[in-house]
Amino acid sequence: MITTQSEALYEKAQQLIPGGVNSPVRAFGSVGGTPRFIDRGQGAYLWDVDGNRYVDYVLSWGPLVLGHAPKAVINAITETAVKGTSYGAPTAIENDLADLVIDTVPSIEMIRFVNSGTEACMSALRLARAYTGREKIIKFAGNYHGHADMLLVQAGSGVATLGLPDSPGVPSGTTENTLTAPYNDLAAVRDLFERYPDAIAGAIVEPIAANMGFVMPEEGYLQGLIDLCHEYDALLILDEVMTGFRVGLGGAQEAYNLDPDITCLGKVIGGGLPVGAYAGKRDIMAHVAPAGTMYQAGTLSGNPLAMAAGLATITALRRPGVFDSIAEQAQKLTEGLGEIMQAQGVPVQIGQAGSMFGMYFLKEAEAHIRDYATAKQYADTARYGQFFHAMLAQGVYLAPSQFEAGFLSAAHDIETLEATLNAAESAIKQVTA
Incomplete structure (x- = not known):
């Protein structure tokens, strides 16, 4: 994936803006690498300044429940x-x-x-x-x-x-x-x-x-x-x-x-x-x-x-069926991710409610995260960083932090879910290899 324009913009931004970003998590600090500079969004997708397209599960950190630019x-x-x-x-x-x-x-x-x-x-x-x-x-x-x-x-x-x-x-x-x-x-x-x-x-x-x-x-x-x-x-x-x-x-x-x-x-x-x-x-x-x-x-x-x-x-x-449809897609996504991780023997904790979801990679198979202390103790941030970049390289934009939730919108359809799950199946093999 070519990212030369994002890299150039980030280098310049760091001379102009503290850390090169206007909100800390955007800097990819916990996952490493160069943040993508976004050019536009439409529906369930983002395009960066280099022309790369991503299925977006950040959605401006949640508010875009109808997708980009409805x-x-x-x-x-x-x-x-x-x-x-x-x-x-x-x-x-x-x-x-x-x-x-x-x-x-x-x-x-x-x-x-x-x-x-x-x-x-x-x-x-x-x-x-x-x-x-x-x-x-x-x-x-x-x-x-x-x-x-x-x-x-x-x-x-x-x-x-x-x-x-x-x-x-x-x-x-x-x-x-x-x-x-x-x-x-x-x-x-x-x-x-x-x-x-x-x-x-x-x-x-x-x-x-x-x-x-x-x-x-x-x-x-x-x-x-x-x-x-x-x-x-x-x-x-x-x-x-x-x-x-x-x-x-x-x-x-x-x-x-x-x-x-x-x-x-x-x-x-x-x-x-x-x-x-x-x-x-x-x-x-x-x-x-x-x-x-x-x-x-x-x-x-x-x-x-x-x-x-x-x-x-x-x-x-509020129109009939709109919210329920988003929640149904979110459930399908998390169930699919769970099946992929289980098949590869990767311990994870996945949650979903309505249009929101989250997934922890766990350091111990029997661990359960229920509060901040256990999140810091058991969340495998290194593995999440590897998975994040493997997904990003295949055109799926997840939150650049293990400690952030993900979101779906009305624009996330079966096609986007299938693309995401296919990417996850490939990505997790790279991470566990």
Whole structure:
């Protein structure tokens, strides 16, 4: 595969941009090699600047649930852009998208649009503190909720990928009210509540831990978190930036029958454009300015381009059979990968929920990954790196990190799945040779 233009662009980028990328995992740091510079995307495919085509399972890290450049979304953006790109004032389309999200996600009664998942989680925690009058929050090791200072504590994702400390530059005082517990461990959460019974504002959790690979919640875990929070008059914040509209049409909360107090959503509600939101019960959201006293603002919040793209995306996703078809394809993919790995005697742990999936190569055949500690202990990152490059060479673009989830879209059809599984069957033989 010829990659001379990507190599030249990366060399230049490293002189202009820290590490040559604008988000760390793009640098291929944990898998090695040169990142591909992308020229365009269409449907389930990406083309790089050298003209190589790839089946894409990154999909801009999840929001492109209809695939790249779907006609309905492009038309919506184009029709909106010719009227103006930003006003810093309310628009009718904000109401339209808010209505659609509220109608789709079970627990949401009111919503505030922001510009990213990081901003959504940061604002949700501020709201929990304002509502309860308490300062401490609980997060879970390996869960990533964006790069706000107070959340960069055992944060998984890019931090895990690069093997960095949680981050230099974060003042110790910023995280002194952030408590951590292992994912899938209710006893540890109860212990924190018993130690700080009147000080914890809430807990924030990824319903599926998709930033330390792909770790499913154990039975009863998520409802147990809600119950514990409410027992101590705290709030449960469900971070559905990754899982919203992907694990189920109404998110993980619909799939697992959950009723969180606050929900965080990400770029999927903007059709891939920069957007996020925090949302929840009416009495809680009423504390947000100007209705209440908790201040949060953003010049580009509710940007009409993102609102139009999100409205087109979710409208299409809600059509009968669309989401179910994506989930069915994801199941076929993971089942096929599992069969290939088993036939070659390669120990793996594969998970899938809705349109999301993840696969760990395991250092030990009997290992089971259930939290951040076991992910770091048992994930075979070296073998994943070899498999990643063997797949890339055959035109399949997976996440360039063992600790990231993968995604399918409505554009991933039988042809793309067959191509992927054929590539995997060849790739795993190269890796194990």
